[in-house]
Amino acid sequence: MERVIAMDQMNNAAEETIRVIHADLPVNATLHLWLKAVSPETPGSLSLHSVNGKFGEVQAINAEEHSFRIYQVFGGGPIELRYDSRDTTVSVAYWFTASDVLETGITILHTSPANQPPDLAASYHFRPPFGWMNDPNGFGRFGGRPHLFYQHYSHGRMWNNMHWGHAVSSDYLRWRHMPVFLFPSEDLTARPDKRGGAFSGSAIPLSNGPGIRVFFTEKVNGRIPEQEIQMTATSADLFTAGEASVLLAQRPAGEGLSPDFRDPYVFKGPDGLWKMLLGSQSEEGGVILLYDTDDPQAASGWTYRGKLLVDSRYRTTALECPCLLPIDGEATDPKTRWALIYGLMHSLDEKTGRRNLTMVDVGWFDGKTFSREFSRELDFAADNYAFQAFTDGQVPVGIGWLGNWIDTGPTVDFPSAMTLPRTLRLENGQLLTPPIGTAESLRSHILDRTRLAAGNVVTFLNGAVEILFDLAEAGLPFELTLDHPDVPLAVAQGEAGLFIHYGGDEAATPRYLAEGARVSRLRIFLDYGSIEVFADGGRYAGTKRIEGFEPVRSARLIAGDGAIISATIWALRL
Structure with missing residues (x-):
């Protein structure tokens, strides 16, 4: 009798630790799941059940970081995702259907208390569906829709190994969340050690068919000889990235650059060639490096052309997140003015005490050199950082991270947002950055x-x-x-x-x-x-x-x- 009672108590205890996530899926739904083992001794496990019983299972042996798993559910209907909290934690679960995800987005099934977003029903600024967010990346119109990629970490509201989150819109204000787009390299996903990942970059349309090519910095702290290199990947369907390959494996030699070598911004120059800007630092100050290629697909042949800008104002270290675009005419017109936007990393305005300023220079760009007409701050309150812009038809549109590194860091719980999108235009010799018309x-x-x-x-x-x-x-x-x-x-x-x-x-x-x-x-x-x-x-x-x-x-x-x-x-x- 005592053994039976003890067994009943054990069964009741086990039932209390079983967690169930409910979902009602359409046919051919794709599940994205992140789970982790509670201890190295016992694998983490999540099983899938329908009215007919258990039909699938995913496991994770890593007890340091959540492991990403994909499961395709071909039959529709209600299902349950079950796991035992004694041996498994689940960070994120969502589903989507590949055939219409750009129109419908993902459906979130589960987030944890560590990564759930704030409950702000009336808020109108873009926020991630879970986890950490900073710089906007790959901001542009592709396949007829505005796309926003961004620096992201899924499993907490603190900066960590970087992914690319993703969203699409019709008006730059109302966004549909997409599947996570880029991931850190496999060795960086093994533990949450803040060593690197898929850092900031940009995107362009493919020239030989539908889809995009993305450019990003892969960072691995302590990697020799380069901790930061430039990578590229393509996506034909606009929501999944193909395998990434190395584009630039090292900094340009002989320029006295610091290990900072990041944030590729790719755009079409006035000479018809693809151009790339990268941020770095030298003994002269922060620098923006210029590359170009005659490859119409921008996949190879990148050649270093020199320092586009050197800046030492406000004690800046590296220049970050450079961006260059025409603002008052066609890129091919020599009279057209361009806006060069960049962040001053670790900068300090001693007069006001503001940190990490963002500058915008207006002038002329001939494909090789930038001639400055005037320079000013993009934003006088300094919480519009890593601003990225592109020309949507004839209208320059940009967006920034609504945050500042002086307020946050790897140990700070920091749920954040993007700024309102802005347009850029010249009027009576002044640069205006009003909110987007919509x-x-x-x-x-x-x-x-x-x-x-x-x-x-x-x-x-x-x-x-x-x-x-x-x-x-x-x-x-x-x-x-x-x-x-x-x-x-x-x-x-x-x-x-x-x-x-x-x-x-x-x-x-x-x-x-x-x-x-x-x-x-x-x-x-x-x-x-x-x-x-x-x-x-x-x-x-x-x-x-x-x-x-x-x-x-x-x-x-x-x-x-x-x-x-x-x-x-x-x-x-x-």
């Missing part, structure tokens, strides 16, 4: 047309709003106070210029200041965890991440008599 489609309904302009407090329903107001004269002082439960927050204009006041007092650093700005029109986007300010049509743009996800609760606009011509507030939603 951003107006986010407007759900008007919250206010009169109270804000009158100096009254306007309460928000949630944290997703757009505020638009006009001043009677450029440069008039104002203060838009935003009631946030955790941090003092305001947008203001004074003698010093336009600034975002975030925490502390006005003298505290960092100071998010567009020095000397005298603006008359403000467009401000608030979301859970961010504020984006666009002044005078995007002549000045300031992007600031707000710690946490508490919403801004209300706003009040304080200005002199007659200073405010009009003010409108919209509630926003996807």
Whole structure:
């Protein structure tokens, strides 16, 4: 009797540790699963069951990192994925059908507490479906759709060995999540040791048929002689990558470069050749390297042409995430101006205390040299990093990581977002970076047309709003106070210029200041965890991440008599 009771207790205990993930699948569904053994002694295991019983199983022996498994389910209908939490953990499970994944995306079945995204139903910024995200990669229109790839780690909200996440859209705002696109090399997937992976890069359409070619940096810390090399892979179906091959195995010799050698950005030059920019560092400062090839498929024949740019401002080390595109005409027209955008790694603006600035130079590019007309910061609040852009038809469009490395790192839980997509254009000799035109489609309904302009407090329903107001004269002082439960927050204009006041007092650093700005029109986007300010049509743009996800609760606009011509507030939603 005692043995029977003990056995019953053991069975009950076993039943309590069985975890079940339910799914209702169409015919020919593909499952992507990541699982890990709890201990090296016992393999991790996940079994698949239908109404007819068990029909499949996947296993993992690795107890350090989750192992990726694919399972094809040919018959449709309800199934259960079962595993015992005593010997198995599951990080991510999703399914899709290859025939229509670009139209429907993936369906998430399971994430763990370590990698699940924030529950922000009203938020309109792009966030990954699970895990960590930083730089945008391979941003472009392919197969008629905008595609966004990005730096990604699936199993936690901390930076780790890099993958490429992927999403597609029809309007740059409403995204469908795709299967994970690029993975670290096999030895890097064995443990979460932050040694490297598939780092940032770009994508171009294939010239000999449908599909894309992607370019990325493979990094392996401590690899000799090069820890960073350039790789390429192709995808005919736009959601799975073929086997990657080495494109550039070493840095150019004789240039005195640091081991930094990364972030290939590939584009068509004015001479019709494919060009590649890469970021690095030399004794002179951060550098952007230029390569080109006469291979129409951009698959080989890359030749080093020299340093396109050397920059030592703000104590920068390497230059990162370079990007170059025409902004006011055809690439083949010598009169066309180009925008060269790049990040200043580890930079410090001593005057304001801001770190990791992003610069944009406007000038002319003849395929070999870049002649600068003027240079300025892309964003005065510095939380628009790794900005990547391309020309969509005739319209330059770009997007950045809504974050800054000064706020995060490999040990920081940091759920993050992308910025609102922006366009780039020249107007009266100034570069404007306003939000993409489709951003107006986010407007759900008007919250206010009169109270804000009158100096009254306007309460928000949630944290997703757009505020638009006009001043009677450029440069008039104002203060838009935003009631946030955790941090003092305001947008203001004074003698010093336009600034975002975030925490502390006005003298505290960092100071998010567009020095000397005298603006008359403000467009401000608030979301859970961010504020984006666009002044005078995007002549000045300031992007600031707000710690946490508490919403801004209300706003009040304080200005002199007659200073405010009009003010409108919209509630926003996807």
